[in-house]
Each structure stands twice: as C-alpha cells, then as structure tokens.
Amino acid sequence: MTTPRDIHAYLAEFEDIPGTRVFTAARARQGYHLNQFAMSLMKAENRETFKANERAYLDRWPMTEEQKQAVLDRDFNRCLELGGNIYFLAKLFSTDGKSFAQAVSTMTDMSFEDYTAMMIAGGRSPVGVRSIKEKY
Amino acid sequence: MARITAGVACSHIPALGVAVDFEKTEEAYWKPAFTGFDWTREWEKAEEPDVVILVYNDHATAFDMKFIPTFAIGCAESFTPADEGWGPRQVPVVEGHPDLAWHIAQSCILDEFDMTIINEMEVDHGLTVPLSMMFGKVDKWPCKVIPLAVNVVTYPPPSGNRCWALGEAIRRAVESYPEDLNVQVWGTGGMSHQLQGPRAGLINKEWDNRFLDQLSGSTDALRHIPHIEYLRETGSEGIEMVMWLIMRGAMGKTTEQLHRHYHVPASNTAVGHIVLRPVDEASAANDVGAAA
Numbered sequence A: 001m002t003t004p005r006d007i008h009a010y011l012a013e014f015e016d017i018p019g020t021r022v023f024t025a026a027r028a029r030q031g032y033h034l035n036q037f038a039m040s041l042m043k044a045e046n047r048e049t050f051k052a053n054e055r056a057y058l059d060r061w062p063m064t065e066e067q068k069q070a071v072l073d074r075d076f077n078r079c080l081e082l083g084g085n086i087y088f089l090a091k092l093f094s095t096d097g098k099s100f101a102q103a104v105s106t107m108t109d110m111s112f113e114d115y116t117a118m119m120i121a122g123g124r125s126p127v128g129v130r131s132i133k134e135k136y
Numbered sequence B: 001m002a003r004i005t006a007g008v009a010c011s012h013i014p015a016l017g018v019a020v021d022f023e024k025t026e027e028a029y030w031k032p033a034f035t036g037f038d039w040t041r042e043w044e045k046a047e048e049p050d051v052v053i054l055v056y057n058d059h060a061t062a063f064d065m066k067f068i069p070t071f072a073i074g075c076a077e078s079f080t081p082a083d084e085g086w087g088p089r090q091v092p093v094v095e096g097h098p099d100l101a102w103h104i105a106q107s108c109i110l111d112e113f114d115m116t117i118i119n120e121m122e123v124d125h126g127l128t129v130p131l132s133m134m135f136g137k138v139d140k141w142p143c144k145v146i147p148l149a150v151n152v153v154t155y156p157p158p159s160g161n162r163c164w165a166l167g168e169a170i171r172r173a174v175e176s177y178p179e180d181l182n183v184q185v186w187g188t189g190g191m192s193h194q195l196q197g198p199r200a201g202l203i204n205k206e207w208d209n210r211f212l213d214q215l216s217g218s219t220d221a222l223r224h225i226p227h228i229e230y231l232r233e234t235g236s237e238g239i240e241m242v243m244w245l246i247m248r249g250a251m252g253k254t255t256e257q258l259h260r261h262y263h264v265p266a267s268n269t270a271v272g273h274i275v276l277r278p279v280d281e282a283s284a285a286n287d288v289g290a291a292a
C-alpha cells in the first residue's frame, strides 16, 4: 500500500497551521472529561440542571479548574486549547441557543455580522494562513 | 447479483437540514444551495435504488469519547434520527438492510478491513441531511440505507488511500451478494470548512473544484492527498472529504460525471455535490446483462 509514515513528523506538521487546533490523541486525552461533560448536555434534564447552577454541575466532572473556567466564560478558543473538540462543544453552545456560525464567529477576531458578511462574500481566503513557518 | 449503479457525494451541513425542516429552501440565502439538488431529486426518482450505502461521520452523537471506531457499519433493522441537543429532526426512521450490511461486514473483514459492527445506533445530521437533499421531504425514505460511519474527528482519521481501498472492498462485497439489488454508494461531508479557532470560516473554491474535477475519469490522484493538505488547504473540517473517496473507490476504475453543483456558503461551509456513474468495462457489461 503506502509507505509507513513517521508519526512524529505527521503530528509536528499539525502545529504549523495558524489559528487551528487539530484534535490529536494528546488533546483527546487532555480534554476527555471536558468533552464528556459537554456530551452530557445532549439530555434535556442535564441541560436544565446545568442551566440552574453551572458551577455545581461542572463540579460533578473531574475537569481542571482552567477547563471549568473556560466553560463558564464560554471562551471557546480556550476550551480548544484545553482539549475541547468543536463537535462536543457544540452541545454547550446549543444549550445556550446559539448556532454553529454564531459560536464559531466568537473564536475569530470578527463580530457575528462581519463573519456572516465574510462567508457570503466567499469565506476566508487560505492565502497566507496555510503555514506559520512558510507564510503562504 | 447486487450491483453498484451510481455514486453520489454531498455536504451534510446541519443548517441545510434545518432549512428543509422549517421550509426555508426558497429563501434568498438558501435557494442557490438547494437548486443544485433539483436535478438529483428527479434523477433519484428514475433510478429507484434499493439500497444506499451511506458513508458519513457521527458528530459526537452516537459515539462519544468512550469508543472511537475508524470504520463502523450499521447492521440494524432500523436507525432512529437522534436528538442532537435541540430535539430530533422530524424525518422518517431510516430502514437498514441487515442482510446486505452483514454480508459487507463479513466480506470486508475477510478482505482485511477490520470493521466495527453496530447493531443499535441513532443517526445524526451527517446521515439524515444527505437523505433530505436527495429525496426531499417525504413520509418514508424510498430505499434501505446502510450507514457506514468513519472517524474523522479524533486524529488520525484513516488515510485517503485506505478510504479508497475500502470502497474497492465494498464493491467486491456488493458484487458477491446473490440478490439482484440496485445499490448506490454515497460519500458525504465537506467541502472546505473550518469550524474552530481564529482561522474559522476558511473556504478554498479552487481546491474544492479541483477535487470535484478529479472524481471523474480514471485518475486516482485523490487517494494520495495527505491529511496535512486537507487541513492547510480546506480547513480543519475539510478532512471529511476522505469519506468521498470511499464512494469513489467503490465506483471502480473509471467514472463519468452525471451532475455537479458547488455553492458558497451554507452557514460556515462550502456545499459540494456530484453524481457519478461507474464505467468500468466489466461492470458496464454486467449492467447491460442485468437490464436485458
């Protein structure tokens, strides 16, 4: 088939993409309880309990203090940094009644209106944001 | 014998499902995304597939972080649309084809693809949105569906080459199933999109269209695209396009494009859609035989 890949080189390249956290095994381990907490919000009764007292609900999960604070702050970039995955975090912003586009726009330096306008105009160009090192 | 008669690929953006469910498809924002599927809805009525093998990914719905199967095949009698956090989509229950699904599972395992077998599972927008795009709003889906879930969330996902080869194994499996069935293979997800981080909103029309170009004909260049290229060029969630390669692999050596559609944006994402007919000589001869 294909030649075996060098796993270290494979993983190292992921760190060279600007503004992007690839959900590697290391992040999956770091964010395990954060993501499982978010997953629990799939159930209506858990959403109610969470909304009634967010801090108390978070304290039921063996998450780090930083992870809990990032959730309370709805700081999605910080959640990603701490091992969160966007499809799991989607349960959190859905609980808040936010759409994917609304939540995603908060991770950029744009307002939701500007983000929406950028998408209608064809989206963010890949030019210059493919690689940190190579700057192309 | 069962035969693969066509391949379909399309994005499975949840907002497209919302637009269908809440009658928004005629609105100015959504209309250009949907009109590209009008041709396909008419074509599907004429094709009348018995079974669709629907390649998709679960988005933290049926699978959480507890189990992460790379390739999983749904062998149940039926699959219920899931509540993804805002109530289940009001779409019909998806009927499976357990006999063919188990046949494919066994055949692929003997072919050295170690499939995970699923006997109970709910299905999310990844599976139900493509059904809505191709069949519209219906009381009952017009065919049986075999869900084939691929991990494209936790790295590493399978390589494009592995996906293509699984498609080839699925083709061998279908062609060794004794019942005469009209089978389509659908690949879903993509095209370019990034749903996370400061780079969110990335779209690469040129790259996407080159990908669409290379799905037809006899080139197999797409199977060799490395993960890093999808990530850099098409956004972190553009990796979903490896699932299209399972469909393409299942078409055999050569394909002919019947229809194609591309539109930006639907929410955060580039909508891509293509319909392919396999023109592999051996199977072309079989098709003539089956039609006669």
Ligand SMILES: [Fe+2]
Residues within 6 Å of the ligand: B012, B057, B059, B126, B189, B190, B240
């Ligand atoms: Fe997806």
